[in-house]
Each structure stands twice: as C-alpha cells, then as structure tokens.
Amino acid sequence: MRLGALTPLQRALIAIALLGVLLGIALFVIATTSAVPAAPLLEAFITVLVGWSFIGTGLFAWDRRPTNLIGQLMVCVGFFVFIAELTVSDIPLAAALGFAFNSLPVAFLIHLLIVFPSGRARSRADRFFIGYAYLAGGLIAGLPVFFYNPATDPDCAHCVTSNPLLIHDSLDFVNTWLNTLSAVSIPVLFALFVHLVRRARSEDPGERRSQEPVWWAGGATVFLFAATLLTNLGPESGNYDDVVWYIANIVFATVPFAFLLGLLRTRLSEADLVAEENVRLDAELQARLDELRESRARIVEAGYVARRKLERDLHDGAQQRLVGLALDLRLARERIEDDPRTAAAMLDEASAELSLATEELRELARGIHPAILSDRGLEAAVESLARRAPLPVEINASIEGRLPEPVEAAAYFVVAEALTNVVRHAGANRAGVGIRRDDGRLVVEVTDDGGGGADPAGSGLRGLADRVAALDGRLRVEPSGGHGTIVRADIPLRQGNGAGA
Amino acid sequence: MRVIVAEDSVLLREGVARLLQEAGHEVVGQAGDPDDLMRKVRAHKPDLAVVDVRMPPTQTDEGLRAAKEIRSELPGVGVLVLSAYVEPAYAQELLAENAEGLGYLLKDRVSDVTAFADAVERVGAGGSALDPEVVSALMGRTREDDPLEELTPREREVLGLMAEGRSNAAIAEQLVVTDRAVEKHVTSIFSKLGLAASGEDHRRVLAVLRFLEA
Numbered sequence: 001m002r003l004g005a006l007t008p009l010q011r012a013l014i015a016i017a018l019l020g021v022l023l024g025i026a027l028f029v030i031a032t033t034s035a036v037p038a039a040p041l042l043e044a045f046i047t048v049l050v051g052w053s054f055i056g057t058g059l060f061a062w063d064r065r066p067t068n069l070i071g072q073l074m075v076c077v078g079f080f081v082f083i084a085e086l087t088v089s090d091i092p093l094a095a096a097l098g099f100a101f102n103s104l105p106v107a108f109l110i111h112l113l114i115v116f117p118s119g120r121a122r123s124r125a126d127r128f129f130i131g132y133a134y135l136a137g138g139l140i141a142g143l144p145v146f147f148y149n150p151a152t153d154p155d156c157a158h159c160v161t162s163n164p165l166l167i168h169d170s171l172d173f174v175n176t177w178l179n180t181l182s183a184v185s186i187p188v189l190f191a192l193f194v195h196l197v198r199r200a201r202s203e204d205p206g207e208r209r210s211q212e213p214v215w216w217a218g219g220a221t222v223f224l225f226a227a228t229l230l231t232n233l234g235p236e237s238g239n240y241d242d243v244v245w246y247i248a249n250i251v252f253a254t255v256p257f258a259f260l261l262g263l264l265r266t267r268l269s270e271a272d273l274v275a276e277e278n279v280r281l282d283a284e285l286q287a288r289l290d291e292l293r294e295s296r297a298r299i300v301e302a303g304y305v306a307r308r309k310l311e312r313d314l315h316d317g318a319q320q321r322l323v324g325l326a327l328d329l330r331l332a333r334e335r336i337e338d339d340p341r342t343a344a345a346m347l348d349e350a351s352a353e354l355s356l357a358t359e360e361l362r363e364l365a366r367g368i369h370p371a372i373l374s375d376r377g378l379e380a381a382v383e384s385l386a387r388r389a390p391l392p393v394e395i396n397a398s399i400e401g402r403l404p405e406p407v408e409a410a411a412y413f414v415v416a417e418a419l420t421n422v423v424r425h426a427g428a429n430r431a432g433v434g435i436r437r438d439d440g441r442l443v444v445e446v447t448d449d450g451g452g453g454a455d456p457a458g459s460g461l462r463g464l465a466d467r468v469a470a471l472d473g474r475l476r477v478e479p480s481g482g483h484g485t486i487v488r489a490d491i492p493l494r495q496g497n498g499a500g501a
Numbered sequence: 502m503r504v505i506v507a508e509d510s511v512l513l514r515e516g517v518a519r520l521l522q523e524a525g526h527e528v529v530g531q532a533g534d535p536d537d538l539m540r541k542v543r544a545h546k547p548d549l550a551v552v553d554v555r556m557p558p559t560q561t562d563e564g565l566r567a568a569k570e571i572r573s574e575l576p577g578v579g580v581l582v583l584s585a586y587v588e589p590a591y592a593q594e595l596l597a598e599n600a601e602g603l604g605y606l607l608k609d610r611v612s613d614v615t616a617f618a619d620a621v622e623r624v625g626a627g628g629s630a631l632d633p634e635v636v637s638a639l640m641g642r643t644r645e646d647d648p649l650e651e652l653t654p655r656e657r658e659v660l661g662l663m664a665e666g667r668s669n670a671a672i673a674e675q676l677v678v679t680d681r682a683v684e685k686h687v688t689s690i691f692s693k694l695g696l697a698a699s700g701e702d703h704r705r706v707l708a709v710l711r712f713l714e715a
Contacts, residue, residue, distance in 0.1 A: 351612055354612060355612065355613075358612075359609070362586055362607075371585075371588075372588045375561050376588075387589060387638055388638065390643060391643050393643075430645075
C-alpha cells in the first residue's frame with residue numbers, strides 16, 4: 001500500500017497505531033522492571049495484550065466507519081488500559097497517574113457498550129449510564145489520588161514510597177470515599193447489566209447475530225466488575241479477591257475480540273444486506289413486471305374489444321345495409337318491366353342506402369386510423385379533429401417535423417379521447433390542445449373549462465393510459481386551476497418508440 | 502371533353518371511364534400510378550384529369566402530389582381529385598392560390614351520376630367542385646364569434662353551394678328558386694360577411710373558402 005494512496009484519516013490512524021505499539025512496549029518494560037513486586041509478568045502481559053486488542057480493533061472499526069464513535073471509544077479504552085496499569089510502576093508520578101485514571105477504561109467501556117453498535121445513545125437510561133460512568137470512573141474515582149499516601153497504606157507494603165500529587169495524607173478518607181463509590185456503583189453496574197441484557201434481547205434476529213458476541217463479553221465484563229467491587233467492599237480475603245479480579249480482566253480481554261467477531265459477522269451480514277437489497281429490487285422489478293403484464297393484458301383485451309366492436313359495426317351497419325341493398329336491387333329488377341316507376345324509386349332508395357353504407361365505412365376507417373395522421377402528421381390530424389369538434393378548440397402546437405409513428409398515434413388518440421370526454425361529460429364551452437416537445441419528450445395537454453370530474457379509471461382514459469404507458473410515457477388527469485380538467489400525456493421520443501426519434 | 506383517369510383499382514377505373522364515356526366524354530388515357538399519369542397528361546394535354554389520392558407505391562397521398570404537379574405544370578388541365586376520405590386541409594393544399602379548374606370530391610360521389618357528371622363538366626371548363634363534406638366541415642367549425650350566425654338558414658345553404666363551386670343558375674335549380682332570388686341572397690351574404698363580390702364562380706369559391714378558413 002502506498003502512503004500517498006491513504007486518506008488523511010488513515011494516516012492519522014496509522015500514527016495512533018504506532019503510538020499504541022510504543023506505549024504497550026513501554027508499559028511492558030515499566031511493569032517488568034518495576035521494583036514493586038506486586039506486578040507479575042503475566043498481569044503485565046495480559047494488560048498489554050488487552051490494550052493492543054482494543055486499540056487494534058478500534059482502529060479497524062474507526063477506519064471502516066469513520067463517523068461511528070465505536071472505533072474511537074475502543075481506542076480510548078485501549079490507551080487508558082495502559083495508563084491505568086501504570087499503578088504497578090515504581091516511578092511515583094506514573095503510579096499516581098495510574099491511580100488517578102484507574103477506573104477510566106471501565107468508563108469508556110461502559111460508554112462503548114451502551115452506544116454499540118450505532119455509536120449513539122438511544123434513551124435517557126443510556127445517557128444516565130454514560131454520565132454516571134464518566135463522573136464516577138473519571139472524576140470521583142480519581143479524586144482520592146490527592147489524599148493517598150502509599151507509605152501509610154498497610155496493604156501496600158511494597159508500593160512506591162511517595163505520591164507527588166499528594167495534598168493531604170488521609171487514608172481513612174480515601175478508603176471511605178472509595179468504598180462509598182463502590183457501594184453506589186455496584187447497584188448501578190448491576191442495573192447496567194440488566195439494561196444491556198434487555199437490549200440484547202430486543203434486537204431483531206438479524207442484528208443480534210452480529211452483536212451477540214459483544215453483548216455476551218460486555219455484559220459479563222460489567223457483571224464481573226460489579227462483583228470485583230463487591231469483593232473489595234467485603235473483608236480482605238486474599239486469593240478470593242484476586243481470583244475475581246483475574247476472571248474480570250480475562251473476560252475484559254475478550255471484549256475487543258467480541259467486537260472483532262461482531263465486525264466480521266457484520267461483514268457477513270453486509271453480504272446479507274446486498275442480498276436483501278437484491279430481494280427488494282427483485283420485488284420492485286416483479287411489481288413493475290406485474291404492472292406491465294396487467295397493462296399488456298389490458299391492451300390485448302382492448303384490442304380484442306375493439307375488434308369485436310368493429311366486427312359488430314361492420315355486420316350490423318355496412319353489411320346489413322349492403323344485404324338490404326342486394327334485396328332492393330333484386331326486387332327492383334323484378335318490377336322494372338311491370339312497374340318501372342316503383343322500380344326507379346326503389347333504385348333511388350338503394351343508392352341513398354349505398355351512400356349511407358360508404359359513409360359508415362369511412363367513419364369506421366377514420367376511427368381505426370385517421371389517414372391524415374399518417375399522411376400529414378400529428379398537427380394536421382389534431383387540427384382536423386378540432387374542426388370536427390362541436391365546440392371551439394384552440395390548438396397550440398409547436399412540433400417541427402414528424403414524430404415516431406407510435407408516438408403520433410398515441411398522442412392523436414389522447415387528444416381524440418380527451419376531446420370526446422370534454423364534449424360528453426365536462427359541460428365545457430371551449431377546449432384547448434397543447435402539443436410541444438420538451439427535453440426529448442412529447443407533451444400533449446388537453447384542457448377544458450367545464451365542470452371537471454373526469455374519471456381517470458374510466459375505460460377510455462384507462463386504455464389511453466395503457467397506450468401511453470406502452471411507450472414508457474405517463475398520462476395524468478387532474479383538475480386545472482379553478483375549474484375544468486387537464487389531461488396530460490408525456491411520451492418519451494427515444495429510439496425505442498419508433499425510428500427517427 | 503378529353504379526360505384521363507388515374508386510379509389503381511382497375512374496377513373503379515373502368516367504372517369511372519365508362520361513366521364518363523356515357524356522359525359523352527372521351528377518355529384519352531387511363532393510368533394506374535402517378536408516373537404513368539404524369540406521362541399521359543403531358544402527352545395528351547387533356548381537358549381534365551380524374552385522380553385518385555391513394556396510389557402506388559406508398560398508397561398514401563401520391564395522387565394529391567401528382568394533382569398539385571399537374572396544376573403547377575399544366576394550368577390548362579383541370580384536376581378532379583377523388584378520395585375515400587376528405588380533409589379540409591387537403592382542399593387547402595390543392596387550392597393554394599386559385600380554385601380554377603379544381604375539384605376535390607369523395608369517391609362515393611361517382612354513384613350520384615348526375616352530380617358527378619356536373620362536377621366533371623364544371624372542373625373541365627375551369628370551374629370548381631368541392632365536396633359538400635369539406636364545405637360542411639368548414640362551415641360547421643365552431644368559432645367563438647361565429648359570423649355565420651348572422652346569415653339566414655337559406656343564406657347558409659346558398660353559401661354552402663357557392664363554396665362547392667356551383668354557379669348561381671345551378672344553385673337556383675337546386676333550391677328551386679329563381680336566379681334573381683339567388684343573386685339577392687349572394688349579395689346579402691357578401692355584404693353580411695364583408696366580402697368583395699366577385700364575378701367568376703371559382704374566384705367566389707376561393708373568397709368564400711378563405712373566409713371560412715380564417
């Protein structure tokens with residue numbers, strides 16, 4: 001990895017990591033070379049390992065989720081584990097600092113557990129525990145450093161001999177103060193334990209999988225710290241206290257690994273997330289497909305209905321007339337010699353009937369597809385429509401050149417159907433048709449000044465909407481400001497919608 | 502009268518030709534497509550070309566374009582355009598600057614032999630014949646302030662017949678009134694619509710159509 005390819009944050013994280021490594025080594029050296037025999041090698045080793053684990057895991061989390069507080073809190077825990085361990089030093093100032101900050105790692109840990117995994121406190125209880133942790137672990141537990149003189153502490157025969165921060169020597173005060181703090185903190189820690197257990201249970205199963213290790217390790221650590229405080233409160237029982245302390249610290253040491261495991265599991269569940277996203281997209285696609293299938297079915301159905309209607313119109317109209325005509329002609333033929341006058345009248349009738357038949361056929365043909373639309377394009381065809389409309393129609397068209405044929409046809413039928421609706425239902429005095437190109441789309445608007453109330457679900461408009469949707473366009477029917485209705489179709493003019501788009 | 506018939510349906514072409522012959526005209530040529538039509542028109546210089554709008558190769562408006570070409574190239578040849586459907590817009594295109602020797606009729610009209618023969622005569626002689634459907638579409642157009650509302654029903658009838666290209670005498674005959682009465686109606690119409698009176702029938706057609714289209 002080239003350094004230049006790193007972000008400033010990553011460079012800072014590497015610096016912190018180096019600092020952590022150095023501090024750990026320094027601490028190990030301090031602890032093992034200390035003249036105070038109360039610092040066995042194993043303890044120093046465990047402590048350094050715990051610190052590094054927190055720092056390493058924290059930096060990893062920090063890098064992956066820079067905006068999430070979790071990583072930073074873990075790094076803090078790691079560094080303060082080192083600082084707290086300075087109590088074993090035989091350097092008076094270092095030992096005093098260790099004493100002052102002895103409880104801070106626990107405070108950071110509590111904060112960490114409460115805001116896991118989002119990095120944010122979620123409730124008032126959360127904020128109370130965090131506040132308590134810093135107040136008790138940082139301030140109240142650190143205060144006695146100014147009154148503690150190791151030289152006068154009978155429990156600390158081998159400790160350092162002086163405390164440079166000492167203001168007033170009062171072992172009684174220190175003991176009372178710390179015991180009171182422990183007595184208050186024990187129920188708080190147990191409450192926190194319950195709080196964390198409840199939270200772990202309320203997580204949904206998907207979340208729980210990645211968070212479970214943290215809840216287990218964190219909850220156990222909090223529980224054991226409470227137990228440690230409890231045993232410290234009781235009479236000095238030597239090994240018993242130490243055993244609890246060791247167990248607590250070993251569990252504490254597992255916390256960063258629990259985080260690591262959680263992170264790995266989160267990684268796994270990020271794959272799950274991708275899968276979930278895919279499922280969502282699939283569902284969307286499916287919905288769109290269903291919609292398309294339905295609209296296609298409606299188009300097919302509409303085509304079927306239209307053909308049925310055409311068939312009926314032809315049979316009941318033109319064909320009926322032609323059959324009647326054939327009969328009339330036959331009858332006229334029979335009478336032509338005996339009764340030429342009647343025959344002539346019948347022939348006149350027949351040709352009148354014939355005119356009606358051809359007229360009907362013409363109208364039918366126009367309904368199927370207006371010739372002027374293919375011959376002269378949308379504007380001319382719409383003008384022709386407007387001319388036939390029984391109310392004044394103002395046309396405002398600005399399209400140069402021809403449009404793709406399917407678009408022209410869809411736009412034409414939108415105008416035709418909308419004008420028919422206006423005449424039939426709107427009670428309007430006038431209508432307007434606007435046709436324009438707009439950013440690669442054709443926008444067709446039909447407005448009227450009538451009473452409104454057009455039903456977009458009506459079969460005519462529904463069919464139009466399907467027709468427009470088949471071209472990836474949209475048809476909307478909405479009231480136009482004040483009164484009347486606007487029918488607006490918006491059809492893309494791209495390649496897919498016919499040549500020359 | 503010497504006539505050329507252009508129509509791609511042989512049945513209809515023969516029918517129209519026979520009709521014309523029976524009416525005493527000479528069919529000097531028959532064409533099935535626009536190129537054939539143009540060739541024969543140029544060769545024969547007939548009095549009239551009867552042209553179907555839809556012809557090969559695209560079956561859209563070849564006939565219309567051929568008709569316009571004839572009118573600009575050979576103004577002496579009357580053109581009677583037949584179509585399965587009529588559009589005022591096409592009438593407009595055909596008329597362009599003048600209505601002289603121009604007809605635009607629905608194909609169905611051939612079944613009314615007398616009316617068709619009359620139209621053929623008129624157009625061949627330099628007059629006009631516009632389909633009643635075109636005229637009624639123009640007159641029936643709804644306007645905000647319809648100047649036609651000032652006309653009496655009889656005057657409207659007369660206006661429509663004028664727009665179709667009929668002469669006063671023909672209008673009188675159709676409405677069963679005297680020529681004098683028709684003249685009075687025409688004068689009244691022109692003054693109500695604010696149009697300048699015009700002598701020749703085809704000029705009158707143009708004036709009326711311009712007015713109706715405006």
